[in-house]
Amino acid sequence: MSAFLSLRDVWVEYGDKVVLERINLDIAEGAFVSVIGPSGAGKSSLLRLVLGQDAPTRGSITLDGVPLKPECDSNRGVVFQRYSVFPHLTVLDNTVFGLECERSRFIGRLFGASRRAAIAEAEEMLQAVGLGDSLHLYPAQMSGGMQQRLAIAQALIKRPRILLLDEPFGALDPGIRNDMHKLITRLWSDYSLTVMMVTHDIGEAFALGNRVLTLDKWRHDPHAPQRYGATVVYDLPLTRKGAPAADTAPAPHEEADREESLSITIDIIDNN
Amino acid sequence: MSAFLSLRDVWVEYGDKVVLERINLDIAEGAFVSVIGPSGAGKSSLLRLVLGQDAPTRGSITLDGVPLKPECDSNRGVVFQRYSVFPHLTVLDNTVFGLECERSRFIGRLFGASRRAAIAEAEEMLQAVGLGDSLHLYPAQMSGGMQQRLAIAQALIKRPRILLLDEPFGALDPGIRNDMHKLITRLWSDYSLTVMMVTHDIGEAFALGNRVLTLDKWRHDPHAPQRYGATVVYDLPLTRKGAPAADTAPAPHEEADREESLSITIDIIDNN
Amino acid sequence: SQAPEEAAAPKTEFTIGWSIYAGWMPWPYAEQAGIVKKWADRYGIEIDIVQVNDYVESVNQFTAGQLDGVTVANMDALTIPAAGGKDTTALIIGDYSNGNDGVLLKGTSNLADISGQQVNLVELSVSHYLLARALESAGLAMTDVRTINTADADIAAAFTSPDVTAAVAWNPQLLTMKQEAGASQVFSSADIPGEILDLLVVDTATLEANPNLGKALVGIWYETIQLMQRQDEEGAAARAAMAQLAGTTPEMFEAQLATTYLYVEPEQAVAAATDASLVETMTRVRDFSFAQGLFGQGASSADAIGMAFPGGRTLGDADRITLRFDESFMQMAADDAL
Amino acid sequence: MRWVNRRIGRTNALLMGIVPILLLLVLYLILAAERNAINPADKILPLPGAMIDAMRGLVFERDQLSGRYLFWADTLASLQRLGLGIAISTASALLVGLVLGLLPPVRATFGMLVTGVAVIPPIALLPILFIAFGLGETAKVALIVVGIAPFMIRDVAGHVGELPREQIIKAQTLGASTWQLMLRVVLPQAMPRLIQAVRLSLGPAWVFLISAEAIAADIGLGYRIFLVRRYLAMDVILPYVAWIAILAAVADLLLVWCSRRMSSWAHGAER
Amino acid sequence: MRWVNRRIGRTNALLMGIVPILLLLVLYLILAAERNAINPADKILPLPGAMIDAMRGLVFERDQLSGRYLFWADTLASLQRLGLGIAISTASALLVGLVLGLLPPVRATFGMLVTGVAVIPPIALLPILFIAFGLGETAKVALIVVGIAPFMIRDVAGHVGELPREQIIKAQTLGASTWQLMLRVVLPQAMPRLIQAVRLSLGPAWVFLISAEAIAADIGLGYRIFLVRRYLAMDVILPYVAWIAILAAVADLLLVWCSRRMSSWAHGAER
């Protein structure tokens, strides 16, 4: 597969603070890239670049060989680190929203049979994330984890070509997290999505991804901590799940020993 | 130890939705209670009750035998699930704030030597949470994990009698999380705090706590899912770390096998 | 007087309000030229001349006791302070409007055409009175027109709107409005000479306790009037200054003076005050005001308010006299007794 | 308990809210009685009896000339003008405010203009207003619109501009076009603020209405007030002003109620 | 690129902002020239030449009587009144708004009163205002304060009431008393909104200033406008109004700048 998404010498700076430096990346179509790294390294910043929310200070990003416009569209779905759902819509409406935008260009609302079809689709997705009982709640009436699941359902129902996930399962208990892992793996292989997921759970990173990126500062000046930014220090392809093929998602029990073996590797990295 | 904090037949309802029912709890002074349970079970709601932010719909809560006023004070510190720091203060000022309130009743600001002392204290705490390099950033300029660490520092510097933590380490990478575990265990034993911590990481729950509570629905009506609320379904005292004694905090490597053995128990509970 | 507590103790500081009108411009000029100070010093008092941009508000403030004296038209002196129970003395009769108030129509010069039109004017003011007299002269009744209350400051602008076809106004607005294309004056105060009088009134109790105030005011007035009447350079300069104070050009101001009949000599003013025609005029004004409900809900007849004239004559309720025409101070000026 | 944490129930809040108003009324009565004792003909602070007498004719009796109940005719005329003016302002605030707040190019182009118009005191430009709108009802409504719409536009635009950037991004990733974004994300979230802006504009709207009616009118609450102001008839002015305050307070309550009904999500879930 | 996502640079924004204003000026010139061609003595839409002529005397020449440069003296007098009025309103909005927004018992007690006062049109009560405050400077400043302070108070109180509850809770768990909460948490966060409220009030403040000066004054921009209004001297009124707009726009920019300086945290970190 040729480079689907590629970043060339990308830098992100805020004032004189360098956050990311010299990022060079090629991501193949259908890849599931896990991004790990210490807090504040710039993982969310990297995701924002790919999303088109922010433009890099230097360097270029191309998608399908075309320079990326600093603009978001329905090709790239996102689940933000802080659950960001629409506060004025109920759970169901939040989920249906994406379908309505697509199918009703002018008023952004569906009626009759098409609305029923969209609601059925949304209900199925909500059932899958465990919100089947909470269709008519507003976000303010939900717990943190429920909002996060809603954000996931909202993004997944659109089946974007690139899915950007920023700690999507952070606020979920192990049982539900497990269900989510299965769901995302299924959708990934069924619709050959390209996924980029930031996570702090190293087990999760290795269990789900077929490539793991580690972002960290490669050098650190103690007197000017903001002088150097983070870059990709490790880039591990996991060949076992190379292609977005059939149902090879790992049983969640495989995670634990993986974590064991890798925690040592990760500990070498100097946390900021 | 007699009951320091006790909840008697406490219910929390929103409209006709029962969230918590028949909670009966006695928490000893100096305990470290971990609270686990599925997303949306009511863990945060329970914490809000103890904090005094919300009053229970029914039932009574007493602290030291005195009914709890539905009001917060500096006896009870909190780290919310969504990092809540003051957006208009820098990292340093956010941390110093608690000290300034205590030491300068009228203007809420310190000057000269006393300010320097407070800053030194705050810097030490910030160093401990890994924000020593970011003293002058505003929250909007920080990553999610950094904000969460700031919230932790802010709460810990006051050394409250009861410390309420709602998924405090959720957005942190393993390395920093480890440091945090050590920090909290040290403060807990040094200042004999009483801690109540909600977490989704079962390993963390067992590694840090000396008592683990599991909140879940004890019965579920599929036609009226909101009819029944969650209650304490398991209450496991962990005798090994019974007293807030010396430095018996576990090395983080002990966690993994614990999790293994317990994940089965937890899976029995029907997630909502 | 009705309010014994109010019988003011002698005081030394007084405030006199004025608003922009051709016949009242001598007041601010006298202030600026130092004439006020000269006379005030002579009587050992202080007089503050205050401009109130809004005519109605100036009279209101006098009624409310914020001002010791104010420049006002005879009709308004009757219907505002006097009807409000404030015992008021007309100290100076400065002039009468001799064309300073007029009825304008667009597209016709025939007064009778006003029938059935909407007329913009300041309701319940001397304009309203003038309109009533105009209608009377044309054999029409008040009900033959519909009046639209229009603020005096805005009536000139309003008259440029095609919506407005008939208006009653006074100077300086009247002059501006006459220049509007197609406008013609069909009736004016020159047709009813001596009926619209411009006065300086003061609070009766204050005047009784401080006769020096009356003397100083009369002194100021006649010195200024005589200065402005002089057909030499000094007189022209004074008139130019007054024009500027009124926000207009000397030419425009002269035009306004031409339609103002000033009682230049105090003797003339005394004569006007003692003439029987004053009673007649005030009777007419009073009847009109009563018919329009200007004496307030409480008044049951046109006699509800009492007026006193020189020589002991009275009009209306002699027990409730609240408007007094007092010629004695003008007489002092005539006698050079100041 | 700290004052920040005290929750006041509905009825208590109502009772507590009435106290200072009652106190003010009592204060007025004392002052008025005092002045009246000195001068029984005092017009400035009339006693309730005088006000009732003065109002009786206006409220209950037909005017001989026009055959109308003046008080009610005034109220109707003013409310019509006010309602129309506020409706037009609200609509334009919604349209313009939304576009201005959401689309940076539009804001860059018209932001300065709107600021400029907002700070120009319309009553200084009355002659131009007369030329453009004549002297009839249009002009009165126009004065209200020119007076309050720019403020409302700026308020709504400011609020829209402060919507979390994440939401705008999120909607776009879900496939929303600019138009859909406006219709489905920004508009509903701007509604509570719009209603808030209408509430805040009620005061100025009355000011402009009264100014307009003071300039040229033959009916209306402001007309009556300015007409009788000539005679310092506070016994009519005060009841009229009180009536305006009551009308405005009712409108305020209605708006709060509307906002709660329409945007329950914004007013917090009640226990 | 979608319009929502276009970012406009500073200079571009300035250029784009000037375009519609220039267009309006051109439109005015065309209209004025047209009217002038029909009637060379037209007073309503004067040409620039006439305005310059009319203004020259006011701006550059000393008034013979008072020895003042009238235009500048007017400006100074008006700005003083306006500044004082806005300063008092701002201070009271800060004090009252903070307390009202933060403390439910205070809100319950005085909320209704403030709403009531906010909706009473002060110009209907002018006689009382002048009686209470005299005809001097106090009354003019008072009219501005009565006119805009209630609005500002409500705006600030509304904003304070919407502060996330978590922050109030958090501050209390950190040991803050009500007073400290107000001083250190609520006040600094209310500042940007307060400045915003001042910006929105500038327009109404000018309206009230001009109304006050129209009634009793002998100097001031509003006084001059009302003085020459009798003569329909638009050649003086229009430059005065333009001048007011410029002054207000400058004040607006200054306030934006202040807000950015004082509360950098609220205006987003710039790249």
Ligand SMILES: Nc1ncnc2c1ncn2[C@@H]1O[C@H](COP(=O)(O)OP(=O)(O)OP(=O)(O)O)[C@@H](O)[C@H]1O
């Ligand atoms: N204002 C409200 N109105 C109605 N229901 C509410 C409201 N607030 C919370 N709830 C309900 O209360 C339940 C418990 O919420 P809570 O935040 O305590 O859950 P939690 O255990 O902390 O979950 P999580 O792990 O996802 O944070 C949820 O099911 C939620 O829907």
Ligand SMILES: Nc1ncnc2c1ncn2[C@@H]1O[C@H](COP(=O)(O)OP(=O)(O)OP(=O)(O)O)[C@@H](O)[C@H]1O
């Ligand atoms: N507006 C800003 N101004 C200055 N610095 C900023 C700004 N936004 C982000 N940063 C800095 O950029 C760095 C990276 O932030 P980012 O949110 O990408 O981290 P992250 O890797 O996602 O961390 P976490 O795991 O905690 O979410 C942080 O150190 C932060 O301080």
Ligand SMILES: [Mg+2]
């Ligand atoms: Mg992040």
Ligand SMILES: [Mg+2]
């Ligand atoms: Mg929670």
